[in-house]
Amino acid sequence: MSETAEIADAEAAGVAATESNKAARKRRRREPPPDPVPLPGLVDAHTHLAACGGRDPESVRAILDHAEQVGVGQVITVADDMIDARWAVEAAAWDHRAFAAVALHPTHAGELDDDAKAELERMLADPRVVAVGETGLDHYWPSRSDDCAAPDVQAEAFRWHIDLAKRTGKPLMIHNREADADLLDILAAEGAPETVIMHCFSGDRNVAQECVDRGYVLSFAGTVSFANAAELRVAAEIVPDEQVLVETDAPFLTPHPYRGQPNQSYCLPYTARALAEVRGVDDAAMARILGANARRVYRLPLR
Template identity: 45%
Template sequence: MTRRGVWPAAPAPLPGPIVDNHCHLDFPAGDEPRSVEDRLAEADAAGVTRVVQIGCDLESARWTADAVARFPQMVGGVALHPNDAAVLAAEGAYDEAFAEISELARGERIRVVGETGLDYYRTGPEGRGAQLQAFRDHIALAKELNKPLQIHDRDAHADVIDVLMADGAPETTVFHCFSGDAAMARLCADRGWYLSFAGTVTFKNASLLQAAAAVTPLSLTLIETDSPFLTPHPHRGAPNSPAHAAHTVREIARLHDRPLEEICAAVWDTSHELYGPW
């Protein structure tokens, strides 16, 4: 997966540090590729001083396990993305792949099991059984390791919640790139599940998502980029990087009508409660 285009200008620095809860620094991006070191330095200058790097297939999971040992501002998560899980199952390669993910997830600086879940946008009905089994396997792994679970939920809200209710959600459950409405946000908050908001919440046509962010308690709110994708306004469509979480946290402050300093501090504290010290 790639995101081409011209890199946008760095945002103005935040008044306090925050964490990018979900990014893919191993994915190719930009017409002129930039190093991981450059993107982390740009993020640090903007106030995004910590990142959670997600490896969502075997290649990126291996990259993540190596990168978190080299970059002190980075911790990681590993899993098989639901779309990849369906392909692997069709090829008869899922069990071996999940076994390797299970081993990588035991690393001390791998703090997350994810992203896992259900994706009905790219995978048709023929792959849903495999996605469901993979989701349940990752839920069980997160419980076994006592690590947070990060969920990928695309066009599958009801089924994702049904699985979490049936299997029992891990103690710490995060909806990565939350895309539900205010009613779903309240349902998740009532169960103590965390909601991570990406650049999509800044889009002009995102009124339902903005309403969801406004009703989500700050104690359950996280910020992410999902970079190099989902670049926030005013750079929508350009390649994304962790620095641009600064735009999203400013939108959350606007939606809650709270000082930006307060939102930054809340996101920082919540991120460290979930993932531990960097």
């Protein structure tokens, strides 16, 4: 074989290998992570069962059976819009391990008309609906999507949800993306309800300390395990035991080393163990703290 032919064959093999690697990465993104070693006592403080495929009693049961096998006994399934809110309430009725949180996500704040307000108020009367959420502010999407509510519309809807949480006596579950100062200012001006949960906390140590000082609960997702999240781990370290929760935000934010793969509530022990490492405590002790906090904050029954 000539030198030119050998080079051509080598180049072709390299292209094939590259294509194979790309295909392998793509295939891996579709594969669910393996089951973690069980860690009993956990509660998934924030998930999206419908987005995980839980659209009927059988699929919800399968998701929660899988979670329970690794120690995740209860979940809070959360709505983004009115359609999801109805699904969340139904899921909470289908399975005793599921509870719902309902609200309009800030990106959908423009949909908060009188009918939506009335329906959300009716939903919050259901004892299986344990929080108002997720609501808050999102300053990331308005400049990137024509469908996203403008910041002033989000702020108005946020104020309404704050009042709803105070009137119903249920926790307020916060979505905050790139809006730290404005969000904290609105909470201070309106007067926060008794319990505020900072869902998927993503702030730095200073924002974390401000939230802690105000008595808010900080919920950490798989992001706390990411390689580029050193500042978030500092924030997770300074939160007192009684003010920390753990969540999946499934199907998003799958923890390391499975980042980018499909997430579900059964993956929660990975993040709980990451928190235990950050906070320098035993895994089992961390699970007891996290589970007890979730049951207290959401007022969940043991069964």
